[in-house]
Amino acid sequence: MPLHPDIARVLAGLPAPPPGPLDPAAMRAAEEAQVPPVADRLPLRSVEDLTAGQVPVRVYTPHESDAYGLLVYFHGGAFFLGSLDTHDHVARSLAKETGLKVVSVGYRRAPEHAFPAGLDDCYAAVRWAAGNLGREGATLAVAGDSSGGTFAAAVAGLARDDGFDRITHQVMFYPSLDLDFDVDRYASLRENTVGYGLETAGLKPFNAFYLDSGADPADPRVSPIKRADLTGLPPALIVTAEYDPMRNEGELYGRRLKEAGVAATVSRYPGAGHGFVQHFSWIPEYHRVFEETAAFLRGTS
Template sequence: MPRRSRFRRPLLDSAVAAHEKRIAPLLAPEPADPAGRRRVAQENDVRVSAELGIEPIGTATRDHVIPVVGHPDVRVRVYWPGPEPAPAGSDLPILVYFYGGGFTIAGIDWVSWDARFRERARDAGIIIVAADYAHAPEQRYPTQPEQCWSAFEWTHASAKDLGASPSRIAVGGASSGGDLAAAVTLMNRDRTRHPIALQILENPALDLTIGHADMSGISARMPGVIVRKAGRSLVRQYVGDDAASAREPYASPLLAASHEGLPPALILTSELDPLRGDGEAYARALSHAGVPVTAIRFIGQTHGSLGSTGFVPAADAAHRFLVSQLRTLHDGGVV
């Protein structure tokens, strides 16, 4: 009989475990009310960033406020790769990116996200436009995808003035931001069909019915029923009590009737993340529709650990890989 491996059960990466142990004492409990939870989460981000020495590097940035028809305006922040804005007509690639935070917390002013955008822009030699979309439950679907769509449309129209090329635009996002990034690619296909060279989805949530969540890798200390309950709570805050809204394609891109005509995709998933099921199912759906797709699963990683660059080797590897893929846009390449 073949020997049974003692590593058969998914195990947490030891570097992730050490990192989580280090920051755990710094995290204040988050209250139940949305505004209070958001405030404390940002305070935790400031405290953890200070402890870890995370500081945004001095790349050039500029904020703009973009009107959104029928919804609140959205603020975007443009990140250039160097200390000065790129001159108009520089023809750099540009990435429109949507942060992750379960639709309810985080934003471009968080130290960790701001630092990540600056580092990626510098290392890839590209421009990043990060959208500060509205939080649920104060603003609900479809406000967020419409804001993200408006940010994308503005980026396309403003690309040359920003020093970018309108034919070298990528769209990306993490977690809930990955959901919004995928929604924007669907909206673009359905509305204007601007060229999108690449979509990057990092541990994305793509089925808000929770129908594709994969609980096989999570810790026995966190039963799947609890994870599903927490996920459904976030979804209700985002889409409201009408379950049908969660099945709409701009809310759950994985459930769209067709995925044909979407841009090439790079999808990163983590073994110990329930959203792994969403990302890998979306990779299969895109491939079935004839869309070029590369999907990579990081063993031993959790939902948030790939953001821990400088502390988790797998996160450093993910960063280098993402940068290498973004750099192909300088030559018009794709994954």
Template sequence: MAAAAPHPDMQAILDARKTQGVPRFSSLSIDGARHLLAELWTSSEDPEPVGTVCDFTIEGPADGVPIRIYTPEGSAPFPILVYFHGGGWVMGSIDTDDSICRALVNAAECAVVSIGYRQPPEHPFPAPVEDCYAATKWIANNPRVAHGDSARIAIYGESAGGNLAAAVAQLARDRDGPILAHQVLVTPIVDHAFHSPSFDLDPEQVVITQADLKWVWNHYLENDLDGNNPYASPLRARSLHNLPPTTVITCGFDVLRDQGITYAERLEESDIEVIHRHYDDLIHGFIGMLDDPELRQARDAIAEIGRDLQGSFGV
């Protein structure tokens, strides 16, 4: 499940972070962690061109939910991909994931709607999930704002965003809609648990450690009992039947590796169409490195995800 060592390109990134003294998120305050992630995962100063980009706010379960809509060149209506950013729930934003959203627009030839959900600890579970589900439902009911097609809606999330995407897929099934064409789960957090072999990976070979994961969970949940809720821990759902076709991405050097693999296996056992790509020598967050022209792995993965989405969209 993991190569003997990370790919040399990935190891160079890990070594550079160590040399630069980049701290672990779990050693920082919330504000410090948010600032660090924004510094580490900044979007390109020369963003990939798309057709149009616009920001506005839609009605949410509590306050309004900020969204950013990206549309491709070409003729509408477009398929729609609803995007939930990563960052351990507490970090990240629409801005930090701008490059990924732009790349997905062009790879999948679809509109992308990025969701600025409420974040813990100010807004713990289930607030982020409810915002993401409400936004997905709102987009399905108002596809014209994205020049989109309500019959072709998919969802995407990485890490904590993958957790939110998996939860939204289950909510869409359990609450009678909207119907989803596909879900993309990139190195997702799917269980409030810390006991699989991937948690024993060498801390020098991973970006996120077990301590970091415990730190974000402690901010996300008001109590440990919430960790049993399948909308917090999608792997704990009694049934994974009747979910959309799914792409799952896992990496060898990622403490979340085993959770993602197990979720893909359970989906397959539930007769869900699953495309599981495992990169045994890559690290958590590698897709966010697509702005570096020397790191082709991220761009190649985006291209493959684009093909998966096009297959479900019927493009």
């Protein structure tokens, strides 16, 4: 189907990016300026700002219950953008629809913090959540959008390597799984080059802050699709977008997981581009992604 008309209308109204190199401080400030006041956000039973060791986290409790499963969420933003606030609405919707306690992680970002600082924070937050908020045998899912999806996949791999077997599910919304941006590697890099929000030519400069900090695209902690052995990883839900340059790498990762014996579901959202969970989940057919996630985590998808 064509690009959803509501998405097309919003994209058509966006100003051209300023000339010159990317300015992380200015881009972060512009993002934060769009965050609605707390009074206008989806209400939940409680929302608390805590620390997981030294890592800031925001814990969302959806309703009154004697016990909760956990979902640890990593926001997107090309490893240098995004925050607990810019993705607060995503975490709230995940909590409401899944019924799980959601732990959103304020990990350290590039370029101020070199690789693997952000990944280390995400993994540490999962271990902290399991030890302080979770219980044996309950759901402990990791989830993320875009670069947060990279972290979700990488954390699942680190946990397997460490023998930490508490993670029950991994959820990736349009993940960046291969940071080798050779345009001939995946057809979607050619098919969705321009006109859909995230453009293929923008992948290198947007990820340069992370790669220049020491993240090697050949390292499976950076590009999880490079992991040679995918056996033993937790069941996965991989959500892709029809008009995303990174669509095919997510779908390939799903196939590779299945070939390794991992239960994996790949769900492509038609008419959507990269970032639709963050920016366009107010559209009913895209808000459904939270319901699909809930069904996956309940084992009913």
